[in-house]
Amino acid sequence: MTESVIVKNVYKKYKMHTKPTEKLLDLILPGGYGEDFYALQDISFTAKQGDVVGLVGVNGSGKSTLSNIIAGVIPPTTGTVETVGQTSIIAISSGLNNQLTGRENIELKCLMLGFKKKEIQAMEPEIIEFADIGKFIDQPVKKYSSGMKSRLGFAISVTVNPDILIVDEALSVGDQVFAQKSKNKMFEFKEKGKTIFFVSHSMGQIKEFCETAIWLEYGEIKQYGPVPEVIPQYEKFLKKYKSMSNEEQKKFREKVMQKQRGLATI
Numbered sequence: 152m153t154e155s156v157i158v159k160n161v162y163k164k165y166k167m168h169t170k171p172t173e174k175l176l177d178l179i180l181p182g183g184y185g186e187d188f189y190a191l192q193d194i195s196f197t198a199k200q201g202d203v204v205g206l207v208g209v210n211g212s213g214k215s216t217l218s219n220i221i222a223g224v225i226p227p228t229t230g231t232v233e234t235v236g237q238t239s240i241i242a243i244s245s246g247l248n249n250q251l252t253g254r255e256n257i258e259l260k261c262l263m264l265g266f267k268k269k270e271i272q273a274m275e276p277e278i279i280e281f282a283d284i285g286k287f288i289d290q291p292v293k294k295y296s297s298g299m300k301s302r303l304g305f306a307i308s309v310t311v312n313p314d315i316l317i318v319d320e321a322l323s324v325g326d327q328v329f330a331q332k333s334k335n336k337m338f339e340f341k342e343k344g345k346t347i348f349f350v351s352h353s354m355g356q357i358k359e360f361c362e363t364a365i366w367l368e369y370g371e372i373k374q375y376g377p378v379p380e381v382i383p384q385y386e387k388f389l390k391k392y393k394s395m396s397n398e399e400q401k402k403f404r405e406k407v408m409q410k411q412r413g414l415a416t417i
C-alpha cells in the first residue's frame with residue numbers, strides 16, 4: 152500500500168520558564184531566556200494509506216504536539232513531515248478561532264483548505280447538523296464549552312472528507328450520543344481506507360479502532376508496532392506508573408526530562 156505520512160527525525164523544542172521574569176524577558180528577546188526543553192525528540196515513522204494509528208502515552212508525552220505537527224498546525228524545530236498524494240489533513244479541536252463564531256470558523260477553516268465559496272455553502276448545513284450545538288453556532292467560540300468546540304471541530308473535520316484525519320481526544324468530551332455518532336463516522340472513514348491518527352487515553356478505544364500504535368514516552372518513541380504488541384506493554388507500564396507515589400512519578404518524569412534537555416544534539 153502507498154505511503155501516506157512520512158515523519159523523519161522530528162524534534163520540537165520549547166522554552167521552559169521556571170521564573171515569571173524569564174517568560175517576560177523571552178517575549179522581548181525570543182529564545183534568549185529559559186531552558187531548552189524537547190517536547191519531541193528524533194521522531195521517525197511511516198504510516199501507509201489506510202493505517203489507523205493510535206497515539207498513546209501519559210500526560211505531557213507529546214501526543215498533541217506530534218498530532219499538530221503532522222497536521223501542519225505547528226512546525227517542527229527540525230526534521231520533516233511528508234504527506235504523499237494527499238490533499239488535506241484535519242486535526243480536530245485545533246485551529247478554531249476563539250473570536251469568531253462557529254459559522255465563521257466553518258467558513259474560515261474550509262477556505263483555508265482550499266474550498267470555494269459555493270462548496271462551503273453546500274457543506275455548511277451538514278456541518279451544523281452534525282455538530283448539533285443549536286444557537287451557539289452564531290456565538291463566538293470563546294463562549295463554547297470544550298465539548299461544543301470538539302463537536303464543531305469534529306463536524307468540520309469529517310464533513311470536508313480529508314484523506315488523513317487526526318482525532319485528538321475528541322471522543323472523551325461530549326455526551327454518549329455524540330460519541331457514538333463520532334465513532335460511527337470514524338469507522339466509516341476506516342472502511343474507506345483513509346489514514347487516521349487517533350489520540351486517546353482509553354485503551355479500549357485504541358484496541359477497538361487501531362491496528363498500529365505509537366507509544367510516546369516524554370517526547371520519544373518508546374514502541375511502534377501492531378496494537379496487540381504495543382498496548383499490553385504500555386498497559387503494563389501504566390500499571391506500574393499509576394502505582395508510583397507522586398514523588399516517584401515526579402522523579403521518573405525528571406529523569407526523562409533531563410534526557411530531553413541534555414541529550415538532544417541539534
Ligand SMILES: Nc1ncnc2c1ncn2[C@@H]1O[C@H](COP(=O)(O)OP(=O)(O)OP(=O)(O)O)[C@@H](O)[C@H]1O
Nearest residue numbers: 165166189190208209210211212213214215216217
Ligand atoms: N506551546 C508550548 N510551549 C511550551 N511547552 C509546551 C507547549 N505545548 C506543549 N508543551 C509541552 O510539551 C510537552 C508535550 O505536551 P503535549 O500536549 O504534546 O503532551 P500530550 O501527550 O498531548 O499530553 P496530554 O495527554 O496531557 O494531552 C509537555 O511537557 C507540555 O508542557
